[in-house]
Amino acid sequence: MKTYKIMITLLSILVLTACDDFLDLTPISEETSADAYNTASQIEAALVGAYESFQSSEYYVWDNILFQDVRSDNNYAGGDNPEIFTIDFLNITPTHSRLFTHWSNIYNAISKANIVLERVDGVTDPLLTEERKNQIKGEAYFLRSYHYFTLVKLWGGVPLITSTIKSTAPGSVNIPRASVTEVYQQITADLELAATLLPDTYGSDASVNKARATAGAAFALAAKAYAQQPIPDYEKVLSNIQNVESSKANYRLINYNQLFDGNNYNNAESIIEVQYLGGNEGNYGPQLLLPPSISGDTWRKFVTPSHDLINAFDAQGDVVRKNASILFEAVQWVDEYWGNAAGSSIPFSYKWKEAGGFASSNRQYLLRYGDMVLLKAEALNELNQLEPAATEVNRIRARASLPDLTANQKSSKEVLRQTILEERRLELFQEGQRWDDLARFNQLVSTMNNLVEIDLRDGSTVNYNMTEAKILLPIPQQELDRNPALTQNPL
Incomplete structure (x- = not known):
């Protein structure tokens, strides 16, 4: 233990x-x-x-x-995990x-x-x-x-x-x-x-x-x-x-x-x-969410904030909580909702702010x-x-x-x-x-x-x-x- x-x-x-x-x-x-x-x-x-x-x-x-x-x-699923996509699209099966x-x-x-x-x-x-x-x-x-x-x-x-x-x-x-x-x-x-x-x-x-x-x-x-x-x-x-x-x-x-x-x-x-203390007692979650500038890697990250969420922050003029919770950054992967081309700026979930190489000290309340x-x-x-x-x-x-x-x-x-x-x-x-x-x-x-x-790859609306x-x-x-x-x- x-x-x-x-x-x-x-x-x-x-x-x-x-x-x-x-x-x-x-x-x-x-x-x-x-x-x-x-x-x-x-x-x-x-x-x-x-x-x-x-x-x-x-x-x-x-x-x-x-x-x-x-x-x-x-959020959208982000990343490349098929099982997380099924969570996003509400297609969860018993298996x-x-x-x-x-x-x-x-x-x-x-x-x-x-x-x-x-x-x-x-x-x-x-x-x-x-x-x-x-x-x-x-x-x-x-x-x-x-x-x-x-x-x-x-x-x-x-x-x-x-x-x-x-x-x-x-x-x-x-x-x-x-x-x-x-x-x-x-x-x-x-x-x-x-x-x-x-x-x-x-x-x-x-x-x-x-x-x-x-x-x-x-x-x-x-x-x-x-x-x-x-x-x-x-x-x-x-x-x-x-x-x-x-x-x-x-x-x-x-x-x-x-x-x-x-x-x-x-x-x-x-x-x-x-x-969480970090290191051997660390939290691996932040590495999965944070952008390349913080995580130090370039693979596509998970839990991408949705347009609907960003619009909700902006409708209230809620700068404080938006900036504490979300960070925009240009990335080299293609995001089907925020930019159907490499180099697009997309939002990242940001309440965890330190990746720590899968060993972060960042916590959940x-x-x-x-x-x-x-x-x-x-x-x-x-x-x-x-x-x-x-x-x-x-x-x-x-x-x-x-x-x-x-x-x-x-x-x-x-x-x-x-x-x-x-x-x-x-x-x-x-x-x-x-x-x-x-x-x-x-x-x-x-x-x-x-x-x-809207899925930017074909302009279709997600059902x-x-x-x-x-x-x-x-x-x-x-x-x-x-x-x-x-x-x-x-x-």
Whole structure:
């Protein structure tokens, strides 16, 4: 197991005399079940392994951008990968290799959290205090909830596995899909419990507080889950965000450019983020997106911003967020949407700004306060509090040097709802949010079918042929073959 930054930050606050034992620990997967979780350092190692899934699971590295931004109206596929083209054109089949990879990796992450929850109470090591046991439980509940939130948004109802599987008998491993409602009930119940077990902070070290689940992170994720569930509960969205805002962690908006300049991670706006250091503990995603002048190579890059997105920034006069998020550069390859000739200037996704040769220190925020501000605006609007909702939107616009909303932009609940959706698009581009937002606002089918994108090679308009069935991904065929209790999503 690599000694990731998150491992270092977790250990830095543990009052353990056995830290050296932890650093020398044989991977948990190689220990026997009888002796793997007897000491404080071993259960802490298991928890670190659960966090590590944010770095090892490809979905959380950059595929979340493919399935959220590229699959929606924010980006074209770019690059030369046929499977990414199918994501862009909404032609994803059950045999698409990324489906089974992500399904497997995310369930593996859930299994890691379940192991921690099952074993932590059995650790009798006096170095593991009751307070720390409760924190570990809260962290594991949060992690399990985060992964189930990912699964339910991608696939709808999925098997709910809340304990480790101890038998290979068909009745133990062939688990049917729970309903979407049941999955959300599990997510929110876990998060409500986690919030009671977790502290606002673990001390004064931001690299610890932003690496680990806190009460603020549990409240923030609960707010998102209550909004995204089939029948949103905006009262609970609002109450959870109010708990985020009253946290002793003192979350606040910071300068937008500093959010993404690579020099201000673990900042006051960050609620929780993946702790990439670079080098052996680096993020390979930026190398796939950044232009030749930064990446140092000349092959065609992925996740190209769309005309529709650029037009959305320009329509608002949003220079601050556009420049922080997108970089134009002339390239020698042919781009079928931006320039059907070598030497054309095309846009690049730019919230990651350092490539690092597939080993960047650039990070994704798992949760940040700016998202909460706009989600609060959404909740207030849906609860018919239009002026307070507009005030929250104006907070976000002010830091982007944009004027307050006009009377027309907030003239009715329906109009303000659309205004908030557009604001979220510009604020959260390249952060893996757009598909979910369109789904929550029930605008995926209309948005994709009304999208006008011209292929310059022949002047044709792209037909996305979006349907309700395409909102969810197909269950991966390999999993259907392995588990006959599963049923496929409509195709």
